[in-house]
Amino acid sequence: MKKKLITLSLVVMMLPALLSAQKVVCKIKGSDTCLPLSQRFSEAFMKKAPGSSISVIGGGSGVGLSALISGTTDIAQSSRSIKMDEKMKLQDAGKVLKETTIAFDALAIIVNPANKVSQLTREQLEGIFTGKITNWKQVGGDDLQIIVYSRESSSGTFDFMKEHVMSNKNYAKTALMMPATGAVVQSVSQTKGAIGYVGLAYLEKGVKALKVSFNKGKTYTEPSIETAKSKTYPITRPLHYYYLGSIEGKIKPLINFILSAEGQAIVLKEGYVPLN
Numbered sequence: 001m002k003k004k005l006i007t008l009s010l011v012v013m014m015l016p017a018l019l020s021a022q023k024v025v026c027k028i029k030g031s032d033t034c035l036p037l038s039q040r041f042s043e044a045f046m047k048k049a050p051g052s053s054i055s056v057i058g059g060g061s062g063v064g065l066s067a068l069i070s071g072t073t074d075i076a077q078s079s080r081s082i083k084m085d086e087k088m089k090l091q092d093a094g095k096v097l098k099e100t101t102i103a104f105d106a107l108a109i110i111v112n113p114a115n116k117v118s119q120l121t122r123e124q125l126e127g128i129f130t131g132k133i134t135n136w137k138q139v140g141g142d143d144l145q146i147i148v149y150s151r152e153s154s155s156g157t158f159d160f161m162k163e164h165v166m167s168n169k170n171y172a173k174t175a176l177m178m179p180a181t182g183a184v185v186q187s188v189s190q191t192k193g194a195i196g197y198v199g200l201a202y203l204e205k206g207v208k209a210l211k212v213s214f215n216k217g218k219t220y221t222e223p224s225i226e227t228a229k230s231k232t233y234p235i236t237r238p239l240h241y242y243y244l245g246s247i248e249g250k251i252k253p254l255i256n257f258i259l260s261a262e263g264q265a266i267v268l269k270e271g272y273v274p275l276n
Contacts, residue, residue: 022049024254026074026247029057030064031156032181033105033199034077034239040266041102045257054254058180061156068242069093074251076242079105079199080156096245102258104273106200106228107160107235110185110207112192117141119211119220122234125165128195131172136193148175149184149196157181160237161197200228201271228273239272 024045028038035058042054056077064076069089082097090097109125111117117140120128127133128146137143150171151158162168178184184196189206196207200223203209211220214234227233241258243251257263264274 022253023051024049024251025053026251026254027055027057027072028064028075028077028241029059029067029073030077031061031079031239032058032151033079033157033201034102036201037103037239037267037270037272038077040270041254041258041263044262044266045254048257049253052254060152060154061159062154065242068244074243074247077102078156078240078242079237080159081240082242090244098243098245098248100241100243100255100259101238101275102241103239103264103267103275104228105237105239106223106225106233106273107157107165107197107237108200108203108209108223109195109197109212109235110188110203110209111195112188112190113206113208114192115141115208117210118208119213121213121217122165123216125212126167126169129161129166129171129175130169131174144193147191147194148172149187149191149194150175150177151181151184151197152177152179157197157199164235164237200225200273203271225268225271225273236273 035056038056042056046052046054061078061080064073064078065082065086067073068076069086087097109120115136117136120139124133124139129148133139134146135143136146178187181198181202184198185202185204185207188194188196209223211222212234213220221227221233223233228236264276267274
């Protein structure tokens with residue numbers, strides 16, 4: 001009995017230290033696609049671990065990874081994989097890079113709700129975003145000029161779109177580059193001939209998501225959590241956190257929370273695709 005009391009006393013004495021070990025103080029910066037999700041993660045985690053302080057800033061995947069390289073952020077949130085030149089900069093500085101996939105996302109192609117076009121093939125999308133197709137009548141729509149809205153080159157979504165939809169071809173010179181995903185949504189919602197692309201969580205009533213085909217028009221699939229999870233929607237991607245091995249212990253409680261059932265429930269609730 002005495003031994004049990006001593007053990008219990010030790011646990012009680014250690015409890016404040018165990019709780020304080022769960023505190024996380026860090027900065028997260030980068031992808032606008034990840035931004036709403038990281039904000040919800042941080043809010044939920046800080047409620048569970050009083051004393052934690054987590055700041056979350058957008059700006060684009062490239063901005064976040066540059067900040068990680070320069071040492072001005074703890075975590076770079078990214079909607080694309082880290083590039084070789086970025087990885088080499090860290091390696092040359094003797095820094096060990098860590099990567100954690102936090103969720104998956106579907107990249108939705110959006111148009112104005114007044115547009116009667118409801119589906120496009122990958123080839124048609126490539127033609128539109130590279131500037132070869134300039135009028136909606138060329139793809140079964142009205143005689144109306146196509147206005148392309150894109151994210152800026154610092155965006156991971158910009159890179160993912162270029163690589164996976166446009167066969168690494170350059171964007172049209174007439175494409176309007178927007179500083180944030182919200183600006184793409186707003187512009188498309190206000191412009192009848194517009195087309196753009198956003199993460200699934202950014203879909204709203206002011207825009208219409210198109211069905212897309214990656215098998216030359218044999219099947220068309222709309223973006224949704226279900227089609228992204230089953231991988232039947234062809235434009236899906238992982239969302240990443242990048243950080244240095246030297247701070248892994250410092251942020252481990254937050255990472256563990258994100259990967260937990262509670263964290264992944266937040267993923268689903270916010271309109272993203274859970275890992276499992």
